[in-house]
Amino acid sequence: MKELVCIVCPRGCTMTLEGEGKDVKVSGNSCKRGAEFAVSEMTEPKRTICTTVKTAFPDVPVLPVRVSKEIPKDKIFDVMAEINKVTVEKRIKRGEPIIKDVLGLGADIIATSGVLDE
């Protein structure tokens, strides 16, 4: 038996997990997404990264970005290192990718603000 706090939504349910791997039985969750999170946590925990990327524009020295989909938790710092290599030199729009398929993880690094486009 293992206890896990769900981080999918602000409710933060405390879930109980019984069994191993994909056959794990989840209780204490209030929704389906909680159960999915629990299974993923047991098999391949994933997280979102939100950070910034350097730009060439002095009025907006950094631009907020995030991964377009969750990436494996143990790749967070590797992805950060990739993001920190890049400089945005065009006035891109919100949602536009800055790095495509970062480290082959299937996720893009996308701009989360249109501040450069204003």
Add this chain to the structure above:
Amino acid sequence: MKKNYDVIVIGGGPAGLAAAIKAHDSGKAVLLVERENRLGGILKQCIHDGFGLVRFKEKLSGPEYAERFIDEFYEKKIDYSVLTFVTRIEKKENGFAVTLVSRDGVTTVGANSLVFATGCRERTAKQVAIHGTRPAGVFTAGTAQHFTNLLGELPTKKCVILGSGDIGLIMARRLTLEGAEVVGVYEAKPTPSGLTRNIHQCLHDYNIPLYLSHTVTRVFGADRLTAVEISEVDDKMNPIAGTEQIVECDALILSVGLIPENELAEGLGVKIDPRTKGPAVNGQLMTSIDGVFSCGNALHVNDLVDYVSESGETAGENAAAYEKKERREIDLTASGEFLYVVPQKLDLNRDNSRTTVYFRSREILDKCVFKIKKDGQEVFKKKYPFLRPPEMEKLVIDFDSFKLDESSELKLEIEVNAE
């Protein structure tokens, strides 16, 4: 900018944007005033995700959430003025005269009603009685966030965070991602102040320790901060002598609470509820001054932006519909288990059939029943498996169905450990 508007909204953050859009949708002439150079308020620097789950069923970052409203706001061609500061508001025969300062000079604009969406500010080191020297390197979490996320500057390489409020937790993760070391998060209370999920995804994920019932009692360093003194605290949150330990670090980051900003509203004579530190309002979110509405974190400090927008919409809609009418107000009295309840009053001359009630419990309570009693008789109840102070609860209640009149006594209670 026109000389007169139906509604002037002060503050261009999520509450103000929602209020302005809603008031505009009611067909009124609206002006939104923002003191910074861009709309979006504090969300501009809240680049983490988790916004909009309630409203959009999506996990958005702060800028994405704000820009959805900003896009709509621009599309609707609502009048606005950024880099514009309200210096004075005067009550006039018909409405208000709002004096604005901007790069264009000083102007006065008239309004029939006002929406205060002025947000909140952070409590500072001196407000939590931190003593010692006055070095560089003492930041509120929001200030550290501004440096990191807007200016791209690293405010610390190795820090201690005091307070487990959400911004502190978010900054612990953020600074770790940017290569800084977070020695620990220290919380004077015996329970965390921030959301449980943030304890997990911001601290546990990054092996950042959380020390409950601990506080920072002193800072050291003549120029830049060099260390802090940490003490354990007793159940009254007073430091226990002999438990002091020195932790070396270059910054102390404070996440020790937010205070609604209502100095402008208070200047007009708006009465403040000492529990929320925001204006006491009725179900329409109208304050003690006719035609003055309040929403968002200026009204009470929210933990979710979704509710900030929601109260903005309520205030905007009612400000648009505002016309002077006699008030017939009764109090919503909350028992001691509540930290606060909003609204604090109901105006029986207005529609109270879909009134949103926001509340927080004072402590962590299990197996609770939220009850409304009219003249001692229970007229409403709702069960909660638990209530936690960091997590605000929201209910929509049809008060009109309770057949209230001026003599009605409305009391809100929480029954604990109910079966």
Add this chain to the structure above:
Amino acid sequence: MNLKKVNRKLEKRFGSAAHASFHDGMITVTGHLPKWSDVVEACSSAATKYSKVHVVNDIVCDEVKEQPMRMPKITDKSLDGETPDVLIIGGGISGVSIARELSKWKLDILLVEKEADLALQASGRNDGEVHPGVDLSKGSMKHYYIRKGNEMYDEVCRELDVPFKRVGQYVCFDKTWLKPAIALYCLWRRKHDGISDTELISGEELHRREPNLGENFKFAISNPSSGCVCPYGLTIAYAENAVMNGARVALNTAVTGMQVENGKIVSVSTNRGTIHPKIVINAAGVFAEDIAKMADDRFFSIHPRRGTNSILDKKAGAFMHSIASVVGLNFGKNHSKGGGILHTVHDNLLLGPDAVETFEKENTETRKESIQTVFTKQKKTMPTVSERDIITYFTGVRAPTFEEDFIIEKGRKTENIIHCAGIQSPGLTTAPAVALDIEKMAVEMLTKNAPVAKNSGYNPIRHGVPVLREMSDEERNKLIKENPDYGVIICRCEEISKGEILDALKSPICVPTVDGIKKRIRPGMGRCQGGFCSPLVTKIIAEYLGVPISEVKKSSEDSVITFGKTK
């Protein structure tokens, strides 16, 4: 002074561990004591209040650790070989007011200050009260200067464009039976000591003027001539006016030694090189004794006394509009413990200061106990004051002598030095008057060698940075039209615009740090304490200087704000 009596007292209290002797016109106390409080007690018991025969402390004290003066980080030769007519040591209110008055003369005036800005020690860390002198009796230097200084304030502050308000002071009493004695006391002060505005008012009158003061007050001494000023604002204004008139100010410059030959200072060494002044003015505050020693002219001792003040939110400023304090039975005897309540010139309330003896000259740390002492007492003055309204607090270290009086005189052994030492409360009030006397002494000293001419270009008028929040809409609008940056509010609590910040950066003594700007025009002084505006101010400074943000400092060279770009 009866030395035998002093030594009997010392022996009774400390045995053979402390002994006083008289030579060279001063009383030297020697011995070996464990605690600093013992040293203060021994030296104070050897001293006669207001006497010109000073006690010099040569007691070895176990508690006192070797405490070298904090030095500026910079070392260069930028002042090496300078030969100013006058070298003023210390950029507090004393030093800068002397510099300004001396700038009426055609002289090369150089003021050195070891800190990164002016008024960083006692002059910037006090309550800003302009005192009436009601607690001072004839015969002291403090009394000699207090009325003159007080009366000069309107004109000086007008000339220097510094806000000053005569708000009046009330010393409140809760025991009716004390009234006859206090009435006599006031009469004596008025007739004998020339404190002409002192009068007794009834409890009803007191409460009519200040309704929130303690209900139990039966009567009060009222001194309408009391006022408040921004102490660091005045210090900076004096210095700017001096600079406008040709004086030079060198910050981050510490005096480390002097060469004295035949009773004359021939050179003064600093971290910026060796200076060869004609005369030296010692306005070094807590370090005045150290400077006197370097000049071979040590005839007094300083025993630092710490005091902490709290600043309350402007909302609390509405509780009271003057200066008030409650008095116990020790009125006029002890050093004020717990100070008073003062409505500041910026409409906050200030509470304090307390008074704690310390051997640490530069320790301005705040402590919880100080705040508690002050609030415990001041809740008696005004029950509505609350710790919850605190927005900040700060500690200053006063520089008293054991005689508790000022030393304003030429060197006793060294001929080309003037001491302005032992300056503590009411040193802010007396500074304008003291400066005029020191100006005379210095000119007289210099005239011995060569005639000193008037500075024909002297202009006593200084204009500060415009304060837009206090202007009418019309005036404000006009200024914004001329310079739109005046319309961009950066500090929301104190309503300070970008234009004002840029003006402060262009002021005669530019201190391009966050604290330097804060001291000049107040961004960050409000209730959010810079939470919102400090990144913005930092950025404006960086842009103005053309440097990265990480090179902007809070105050001193090492007080970095950020560590460079995140990526």
